[in-house]
Amino acid sequence: MRILRLIVAELNYHWVNTLMGVLGLAIAVGLLVSVRMTSQASERETRRVMRDMGFNLRIIPKSTDMDHFWANGFSDQTMPGETVKKLAAQRGVFVSFNHLTPTLEGRIELGGRMVWVTGIGETIVSAVDGRQPMGFRIKPGEIFMGWAVAQRMGVKRGGSVELGGKRFQVERVLAEGGTDEDVRVFLALKEAQSVLGQPGRINEIKAIDCLCLTADKDPLAMLRKVIETALPEARVLQLRTLADARAKQRQMAERYARLMVPMVFVVGLVWVGVLGWLNVRERRVEIGLWRAMGHGSGRIAGLFLGKAALTGLVGGLMGYALGTWVALRFGPGIFQVTAKGLVPEAGLWVRVALVAPAFAVLASLIPTMKAMGQDPAEALRAD
């Protein structure tokens, strides 16, 4: 008789055991799938929030006078505009840095007062992960104005201002941020170079670090080592508050996953293992009978491991559906900024369909060995 027929008939007959096994696996897989989907959503959300918080790395010319830098907010030295492309072309740079944005900053008179001007160039991102460049994109002839500057000058979006002898259309007035952005104006890099009298030059590359290291490791030392090799004429400064917040959030997510995943695995293993053990006990006589009819250990193992694999497959796929539903149903309420990014992960169901049966088989190994080693005579004797 075909073993699959035996397994299906037994699953049907011992439906309570089957239901408990399938539900246990479905809940375990569902938890893992929903945790995975929401963790990814959490990471996306964090990345977006951190992106909104701004860059956390400043790469400036090595010869910068740091007293001037901290007193004025920008470097007194400049680098060629191509420096950013040179940095981006270095092997392995995007392991440590991303969103490389060339800028030129300086001060200029606007409406009778000195303001900061920031020229922003094209952001270069890693080609591998396909992320969208962060930061402003400013077209030639346009200006983004800080809230305080716009208030002082009584300028609104759609208006125009003259800067360095050239007229710019106010494309955007930034919301009040409570930072020095409130007293800045932002231009396209080329136009900033023109109004500041520094054609083809930049004095800073802004970036985000991708290391997300733990507190006991020094990310700055590693970043400096990379810059030393890739761009020896520059130095890197790290805005620790932003970098640490980013790293801590990511580490928290990783710690959560490190706790959840093994816990779900262990609980799932024990659950399936105990059910398997009970099933073996319940089927003692049947096992003895198969032996009496001349079947070897292979048939016994096939009956129990095959059952585990089938239960794992059904439970796994149910768990995938359950976990996906939970993530899609409740995720958008939690991760409101990146809600649209919450979609079923392509190919995950295939991995679940492979891993869940293997997991159930692993959990059933000990009960199966018990079944194979059972003395059939003890089970079959009447007295």
Next chain:
Amino acid sequence: MMICEQVERRFQARGLEVVALGGVSLEIERGEFVVIRGPSGCGKSTLLLTMGGMQRPSAGRVVVSGRDLYAIPAAERNRVRSQEIGFVFQLFHLIPYLTVRENVLAGIPSGEEQKGASVDELLGRLGLTGRAGHRPGTLSAGERQRVGLARALIKKPAVILADEPTGNLDPINAAEVFWHLAEFRRGGGTVVVVSHGEDAGAHASRTIWLRDGRIVPGEEARTGVAT
């Protein structure tokens, strides 16, 4: 056909050695109907299971059709069991999740289905045709034992080892079971029945008495029932 030579079975229970079989020697010819009798706990079932290759003796040999059952590899022993030996149990031991028909078919080793007797013909002979699609839980005790018998017969074994096959049956059903066992013997098969009752005696070609794990000398009797 079957030879037991000084078969012993000893085991430890709560630190004490229990002798289930204390050196049983026995020879059963093809076509015999042997009844093993004795009080409860005298070792009848242990002897039967040992003869069927289900329980390794502590000492001695069991030879079935010229093969020393416990000297050959386990896989070959399984093959002997699956092809030559049919078991019938007091508690029927049917597989609860299979139908009657499937329980009977389970008696045939995988891949050797064509060697088995026609399951429908067998079910008809045992009066189970109408029950073929039922599960064991819906059958009477007599029907269950006939299913157990059909499962043993389906592979056309050389010998049937029956452990108290009528222990849970009323006299009418018991008589029917023995009638089918005798029929199997008439077809050239060998039957060994363990029983502590007297109902099997009418069909026996020989009765062996067992007490405290040993054959009782002088109480072995040939009944001379016609084959």
